[in-house]
Amino acid sequence: MITGLYHAHASSWAITLLLFFIAYFLIVANKQKPGKIVHMVLRLFYVIMVVSGVGLLINYQFALTFLIKGLLALVLIYFMEMILVRTKKGVLIGKMKTYYWIQFAITAILVVLIGFNVLSF
Template identity: 40%
Template sequence: MNTHLHVTAWVLAFILFFVTLVLHKQGKDKAAKIVQMILRLDYLIILISGGLLIKNYFNGSPMMVEAIIKGLAGIWVIAAMEMTLGKTKDGDSATAGWIQLVIAFAITIALGFFRLPGGFM
């Protein structure tokens, strides 16, 4: 159950992230701020459900270290999303945020879906 909540919250987060980006690009700052606040509430769901998933590995599992790294990479994704939105809002270059977002997202997906139990493999 937690896995479905976690994945659904991430999908919603990326949708809200891109909606916020578009609204900033269109100059609709008030609407962008509202959507970004909803996105930040979604981050709480992600962090809680992710924490509950990681808790399952604290029983001496050999995958515990990978689960912790995945959790840290997930927090990095959230930070990169916030940095990208902030830079875009200010009209600055968001290249560093995008690069970090892609790297952190790749690590998170690789560990979450292909290494840790409960993923595709």
């Protein structure tokens, strides 16, 4: 069971990041309807990712490293949503845009490094 959860979780992460960039570039290109559809599919993958992650946390008995990864993953989902929503509304500009993209990059790197056991506590 843990292998299935792991593969579902890892695959949903890869698809989530791919869908995020597709949605972002569709929104930036002012293709509202396709961007909205991809954004909704992305939200479905957030749910799949969170559910499989909680299943893994339960199987790993809430190990501290993976608990921190889970919290960072929720923060990453927040930054992904804020980048997409604020870009769509046209309010993500200047220093705020830089802040959100830097936070997205740092959090994504940390989540990936913890997920592949490069970082552990």
